[in-house]
Amino acid sequence: MNTFRWIALTALILALAAPFTRSVVAADFVDVLSSPAIQSDKAIGGVFTGLTRAGQRLVAVGQRGHIFYSDDNGVRWHQAEVPVSSDLVAVHFPSPTQGWAVGHDGIVLHSDNRGETWTRQLDGRQVGQIMLEHFQRQEGQQPDDALLAEAQRMVDEGADKPFLDVWFANDKTGYIVGAFNLIFRTEDGGRNWVPLMDRTDNPGALNFYGIRAIGDDLFIVGEQGLVLKLDPATQRFINIPTPYSGSYFGITGKPGSVLVYGLRGNVYRSVDHGVNWDKVELGLSSSITASTITADGRIILVSQAGHVLVSTDDGASFTLKPQDRLGPAAAAQAIASDVVVVAGARGLRQLPFE
Incomplete structure (x- = not known):
């Protein structure tokens, strides 16, 4: 099973040399899309790759369909009810109650109660058919x-x-x-999904690793230095050249300052909506795998090893904060002026950075 971002991040995080596979014999095979995530006290110590806020609540997603939420900034966590046991990669809540999580096997989950329970909206058994029907019936083309x-x-596959x-x-x-x-859009909260593969400047079908809006601009990043930006007039995602040809894992920033980050500590910043990019020197060779912004506007980057870097000048420069609890990190969320919650191969933990 190809695992793309799982390989890109988890290989960095866990130092694995091969894609994640489940070692089961045929007689014991259970379809993860038909098996609810197992409720277990031990699950909180597993691998987590996505983390976000649902209002004041934290919601984390990870391996084997595990979703946890916390109402006390990550001190105590509670496991959510999830109808699948596919590995989950990312989660986003545009409002305190409504959220979406995505992951392997083409799974898309939705919650309307702050992440306590989840329902399936889409999975990989439907994705190909939706694409086929859509491109067969395009009007006037x-x-x-x-x-x-x-x-x-x-x-077929x-x-x-x-x-x-995922971003809403x-x-x-x-x-x-x-x-x-792969890229789909919904305008009805996920009841229907429309494929947009014909609206991306991505002729090599490179993998997309992240999508986020910075101000009024919507960006996608991916492998081989890929950065795309939505053109509102044409509704196409237009390629934006950057000086780096390695993988970008994410996007962060504020209106007027956008940063893309990825392998080997590479971070590039644009202050003109992506027209020009300057390298931000971090002094690290560790890959940057996560970002978050504090309530007072500081931008935080976290490396695959758990380094925490803080910017007070909208991403023009970063200061490395000493840490004595470094560990693999895949996602981060600021919870106070001097603390982030980090998700990674060692579960979920708080890291002070001052």
């Missing part, structure tokens, strides 16, 4: 043979392509992105 072939391949990030502008409009140029 000749069917794109390449897109139709890709859709048919998705149908089944539920093995992951979604790797509000409770209705959102995007999911993933491997091999």
